[in-house]
Amino acid sequence: MDVAAYAKLLPDITPRNKPYWDGLAAGELRLQKCAACGRHRFPDAPLCPECLSGESSWEAVSGAGTIWSWCTMHQKYFAAFADEVPYQLVYVRLAEGPLVISVLAGEPGEPEIGRQVHAVFQPIAGDRTVLKFSTGAAA
């Protein structure tokens, strides 16, 4: 992997999303949770779309989810991933409701829709840690 190109793809840490990234670095998946109605949301947003409360906290969640869909990327869209193709993306429905897009960490074989997965945390360039998922089948 081209680490310099990859670092450029990483989103900026902003005051609003910093708790998410801090959580990953600490080995936790944290989601924004509405202080008024208790609903988790992702991506982060200044208001709860259910009750419009602006009060929220970031809470560690289970990291459990199921594969809702997946695909295999063949096109070299990003310099950072040019050496990685073909690679598989998974769309995971977290137990708390929101869906996130990511990859399986070093899994053999094809992903399977409906398969249970759990969050894993992979340190990468520049002191950042990213969210990936595992079925528990990794060697």
Add this chain to the structure above:
Amino acid sequence: MNVNDAAVIIGAYEHPGRELPDKSLAQIHAEVAIGALADAGLTLDDVDGYFCGHDAPGYGGGWVSMAEYLGLRDLTYMDSTESGGASPIYHVSHAIAAIAAGKCNVALITLAGKPRTGVQPGGGGPIRPEDSFEMGMFTGAGLVSTYALAAKRHMYEFGTTSEQLAEIKVAATKHAAHNPHAFLQKVLTVEDVVNSPMVADPLHRADCCLVTDGGGAIVVVSKEVARGLKRQPVRIMGQGESAKLTNGGRLDLTYTSAVWSGPRAFEQAGVTVRDIDYVSIYDSFTITVLEILEDLGFCEKGEGGRFVMDGALVAPHGRLPFNTDGGGLSNNHPGHRGGVTKIIEAVRQLRGEANAGVQVPDCEIALVHGNGGDLGTRMRSATMILGREAK
């Protein structure tokens, strides 16, 4: 009074170019503006309403600089509603409402882009998602991934196949072969499509729309203005808009916001899917067309794969001829935005001016549907039902 009775489409023009390295973005906007106004029998001096997307060049993102470049000095209404590739369809709807409200009489809508030979705002190279964080670009995902995930899930839930998706592209290539301006002229078979290189499995290269330079423009005028013009007008029968946003991350990619915009347009028009003679359907990817056909009610959810088989979409005699210019899959997808060309081809069909091999006989009612933004984050839909009008 029905708001749609206030105005008609009177001018439409598609830039013939698909690779325009020597033209600026503003120049393409200007050329399509003049083309559509000439089609209507009008000039820039007649324009009092102006519409374009946030991808227009110049100050602030929107209509301000383009209005300045075009020398539009007498504007009484301006709108840059941003809805990705669907934006021009919103603009036509908003122009009708503005004319009905007496805010303008001659509305010009322009779209231009040059992602093929130049960089446009937000464009160039891979299509950028709306938010790199939300879309997981740092995991190697991008806009095409969302549609691949949608296709895979559609296959899982409903048994849709790659060969069925390929039928959509095959129909588009058959239509493009009749269009001398189409970027791709070659007719493909289902085998050609499924054997084309994978981009994001299950989507092949031939399942993806083109990247072209170019543009188009539409002129909408009050009925009173239209009466003084010679050109055959096109009637707006119904329109519907909708949005499907992140919803806190709870998304289902197997349907689009067409499920809401479609019924609104049909209700206003007082017609049903059985009355539609021709459809222009937004075709960023083959799966986009399939889901939209289901969402608009041309078939049940999940039945899209079977619906598009056996040449159903092929003009002139298929059950539901679609995108007879070749669409974004084979003709033109200027600036990553297929909205304007969808309107233009529907206008051609209703005027009986489509290319001879694909003109739908006795085409009286057409549906235009645009799909904007990203299915995986914030997608927007606009549906319009248009009718033939005697001159």
